[in-house]
Amino acid sequence: MSHVPQIKIPATYIRGGTSKGVFFRLDDLPEPCKVAGEARDKLLLRVIGSPDPYGQQIDGMGGATSSTSKTVILAKSAEPGHDVDYLFGQVAINKAFVDWSGNCGNLTAAVGAFAIMSGFVAAERVPENGICTVRIWQKNISKTIIAHVPVSHGEVQETGDFELDGVTFPAAEVAIEFMDPADGEGSMFPTGNLVDDLEVPGIGTFRATMINAGIPTIFVNAADIGYTGTELQKDINSDAEALARFETMRAWGAVKMGLIADISEAAARQHTPKIAFVAPATAYVSSSGKQIFAGDIDVCVRALSMGKLHHAMMGTASVAIATAAAVPGTLVNLAAGGVERDSVTFGHPSGTLRVGAAAEIVKGEWRAKKAVMSRSARVLMEGFVRIPGDAF
Template sequence: MQIPIKATYMRGGTSKGVFFKLSDLPIPCQVAGSARDNFLLRVVGSPDPYGKQIDGLGGGSSSTSKVAIISPCTDGTHDVNYLFGQVAIDKAMIDWSGNCGNLTAAVGSFAIFNGLINKDKIPQNGICTVKIWQQNIGKTIIAHVPMVDGQVQETGDFELDGVTFPASEIKIEFIDPVDDTGEMFPTGNLKDKLSVPDVGDFSVTMINAGIPTIFLHAHELGFTGTESQKDINDNGEILAKLEKIRSFGAVKMGLIADIAEAKARQHTPKIAWVASPTDYIASSGKTIKTSKIDLLVRAMSMGQLHHAMMGTASVAIATAATIVGTVVNEAAGGQALTEVCFGHPSGTLLVGGQSKLVDGKWLVHKVTMSRSARRLMTGEVWVPQLAQQT
């Protein structure tokens, strides 16, 4: 038998995912554990050795193999809790170690649609400010959701590279986005030397902001910073090299004790490479001019080059770019900055950061960016009964 569960399929930024209210999940799946994971894996269609997730709602890419669980927050400060799961495509694994910044853009709208926001906070016209507690990383995110005639405004003229159609702009603020360790730079250095056996030595910036990320100079990898998905994702040798670098970087960041543990922690840390601006052709076919960007960035997500840029990695980019002495800031010209426009495979993105050095420790107050979100479908997802009983 199959069971129907209420769900909403939403686009948030350049990602898509299946959203649930916590109270709508089967009771065994309302807490962390194998029952919840098995249920969500079946919803998305993983593990799929064919890599397509045909028998589920996933789309066969890291950007479309995601789930979100939303619930009311009772701490008196936040409106809702947001728990994110990055679902592996070919493995029976959900990585709960980090946030999805893109899907964050859809959380406020979902909360309003589902009656999770106090009506007194929702204006008839204007901006509804939704204060989100991001459970994976224990951080506050503020979404500014536009309202028209008492309804969330989903359509509009805001264009986001990596998304085909325009929509309504949702401004997102990531407050104090450094992870729970409280150390923005886990080694205490803006730059480190990362030695990877049989691969090489690299100058890296390892940062915990938005999501743990390892930044490298593109030229040290033999790259230009203008790589497309095809350039990277069709080359097994390059993918293996990048994963090995990521694994050794994860150990150096203190996220894992041994490189073997990286296989079970694919969502974090991210690995990205940066380069100075140059003209290139985006995946849409349009030309991105050097004069329009401050630097180039390419980032890996779940073992594949991302088609645009992860929202959480954008937080890391914004933070690192505003600190003189990091690899990212060097690629952006080495000057003091408060915002950067970077080029990614699908186009460009403008992000802002507020970082400062206090008593020898780097702090970032917030990072801002604009995204959009839209409901794609609401209703019930049908799941074989055994998937939530395991």
């Protein structure tokens, strides 16, 4: 019996923020995979090692978590005033699909560096020493992101002393600006309300803030669902019933936000919306054993991604948190003290993060102007990935 040999595809494995992903240049993909569709999805699934009924992605580059089951495709931007087009694919672990419905904020930190390394940024715009401003067009949500990437001796600087909770080692700081970060078209608050009653049949009715900023996110009060807001991964992810409840709440929230027409569609849209719960600032011990004091933070937030509690915080959800905190009357703002603010420091399972945001009322509706945060990125491996030639 003959077997199709493996093929190799140029790729780079990069940590961005608290995530890791396999990065591709669009031009390096096999011809059938250069356009969106079944062939591209099958290729990325095989690269990552999905679908895997064991949930481990042993036969691929994925790391068996939502933070490490990620792919990025970059190309020279066709959008005026931008350097690079950034397309993000969240690969399901145990199911055969790639979710293209949203952005990955953490990997955005790596996009700027990769764009410089790949020559997508004009040479005259890259300083010998200093900060290179990379203009990113986020294709999933059609938004502009600006990455400020440090450069030393004409090369991207990856090492440094910037520390990010959820990442073990320090690296160079990359400042990221999410411009007009409402996800997609329409209102930042798609229901028209800062707080809604979210009715979840069979579970209950919950106060919820549903926002499109960074990524569509549903915020509920921790106390309303029996939590303190200081939980760690083991407290949630070991409870199958709790995870099922969160997924049901997320599905009904997606319907109320107008993202899907029926809850049955939520299974094929796991990346968005996110669901998170908030609580007033409370002391706790992070997953690394670090003591977080109530005075260190403004609010506690825990968020789920792809059906599991995230080990830190998704970058895009951080934008949603900061934007919601900037709007008086949202559940996030109320949990953070109910005061006007242009930044928020929140506690997550791995530690803390400070994110700035500005929001304003335009023609009677709230609009996010910009959100700013710092991340870091580092190339872990570069060369080729190999997959069976008949995988796509």
